[in-house]
Amino acid sequence: MDDVPTRTPVSLASRLILEGVHHSYGATNAADGIDLTIEPGEIVCLLGPSGCGKTTLLRLIAGIERPSAGRILLDRQVVAGPEAFVPPEKRQIGLVFQDYALFPHLSNLDNVAFGLKALTRAEALAEAGRALERMRLGRYAADYPHALSGGEQQRVALARALVTRPGILLMDEPFSGLDSRLRGSVRAETLDVVRDAGATCVIVTHDPEEAMRMGDRIALMRAGRLVQLGTPEMLYRSPCDLSAARFFCEINEVSGKVAGGRIHTPLGSFPAPALREGERAVAAIRPQGIEMRAPGSGIAGRVMEHRFLGELDMYEVAVQGIDRPLVVRRRATAGLAAGQNVGVHIDIAEVLVFAATGP
Ligand SMILES: Nc1ncnc2c1ncn2[C@@H]1O[C@H](COP(=O)(O)OP(=O)(O)OP(=O)(O)O)[C@@H](O)[C@H]1O
Structure with a gap:
């Protein structure tokens, strides 16, 4: 084909609105009052642990399930609600x-x-052929799916989903069947195609890194509820609670008590402006926020373990007053090995403080 367009034809992206959407399977509230607006052309990732209701929400948006309460609108049209079901x-x-x-x-x-x-059949085949060409799969048009790699099958599925120029594209764990080496490139390619198509897109994933790479915004779910909605940076930097923080990053949790607007821990005190005086709290410290210097400065610690992991190595460092060694991630430091004494310094920008009695 000579006249293959290089860009996917633009869809008329839809605005998706969910208002107080509920859905239950028997006693399980899979969607428990979800309010969410997704703007035209926006990519939103539904993120959360297994069983939190991500797939159910996607099925409600698709119309495969009907909400027991609340409304779903695509642009101004009610597609699900007490008064209508499309x-x-x-x-x-x-x-x-x-x-x-x-x-x-x-x-x-x-x-x-x-x-x-x-x-017509001829028009449909011509259009489908162009869609496959855009995915660089034109040479496989006459073949059957089983002869393709997982990544190629994923691209055929994406071509099929986009060929009708939908206003909204819904993807359920689209990369989980791919091996980890392929996943990164197929993800990047998919993102390009979806952006070019201009469609509004909702992607279900349980992988925080995937959500951060793909989403303009992330909707973090737990037990049928939307617990936080925001840009990847917002969710990473300011998780709404300890569980949300744990979900995004491995953290060191150090308990302490709030006094004078600060949490006091064996690693020092950190600002805790939102917490009550006397309250038990947790300082969540990211592994890359801990620095090891020569002994004699900072807090006395001892390296218990060192593991080479490539760009950033992992160290476990014991500090008095804390039950478990701190997990530290730093560039490999020559000569820093198990058994060595160090001075531990905490970067306050990498510390988050939460009430101890979180969900
Ligand atoms: N058809 C069904 N019948 C009964 N219960 C269901 C059904 N589908 C889902 N559930 C339950 O509803 C809850 C939400 O399930 P859902 O599949 O939406 O979660 P999820 O976040 O997509 O999970 P996963 O990541 O494991 O796919 C779970 O407790 C699940 O067991």
């Missing part, structure tokens, strides 16, 4: 599942052409 095929959505859900008995070209029901 079935999935009428919602102008594109879906990409974890297992790609390609039809094994159809060629890659026919898989992509499948949703183009409004076109």
Whole structure:
């Protein structure tokens, strides 16, 4: 094909609004009053541990499930609510599942052409062919999905989801079937294609790093609820509670008590302006926020273990007054080995303070 467009045709991106959305399976509240607005063209990742309700929310948006209360709007149209329910095929959505859900008995070209029901067969095949070309899969058009690698199958699934130019693209753990070496490149490619298409996009993932790479915003979920919504930086820097902090980064948790607006711990005192006087609290210290200098400065510590991990090595450092050694991540320091005494210094910018009785 000579006249292959290099960019994916632009969709008319939809605004998605969820208002007080509830859904339960028996006694399990899989969606427990979700309010969320996603702007046209925005990529939002639904992030959270297994069973928190991410897939249920995606299925509600798609129209595969119907909410027991609340409303879902696409642009100004109510697609789910007490007064209306629009079935999935009428919602102008594109879906990409974890297992790609390609039809094994159809060629890659026919898989992509499948949703183009409004076109003649010849038009649908031509359009599907262009979509495969854009994904650099044109040479596999006549082949069957099983002959492709996982990454290529994922791209066929993405071509199929985008060929109808949906206003909103919904992806459920789209990269989890790929091995870790392939995942990074397929992720980056997918992000380019989705941005080019301009579609609003909701991606379900349980991987915080993936959410930070892909999402304009991240919606952090727990037990059917939305616990925090914001940019990746906002969620990483200012997690709403200790559980959210733990979810984003390995942390050292050091207990202490609040006095004079600060938490006092064996590692020193840190500002705790939002906490009550006398309250038990936890200082969460990121491993990269701990520095080891010559003994005699800072807090006395001893290196218990050193593991070479490439760019940043991991050290475990015992400090008096703390039950477990601190996990420290630093560039490998020549000669710093297990058994050595060090002076521990904490970078206050890497310390978050939370009430001890978090969820
Ligand atoms: N069809 C169903 N019948 C009964 N319970 C269900 C059904 N689907 C989901 N659930 C329950 O609803 C809750 C939310 O499930 P959901 O699959 O939405 O979570 P998730 O965050 O996507 O989890 P995962 O990451 O493991 O896929 C879980 O407790 C789950 O066991």
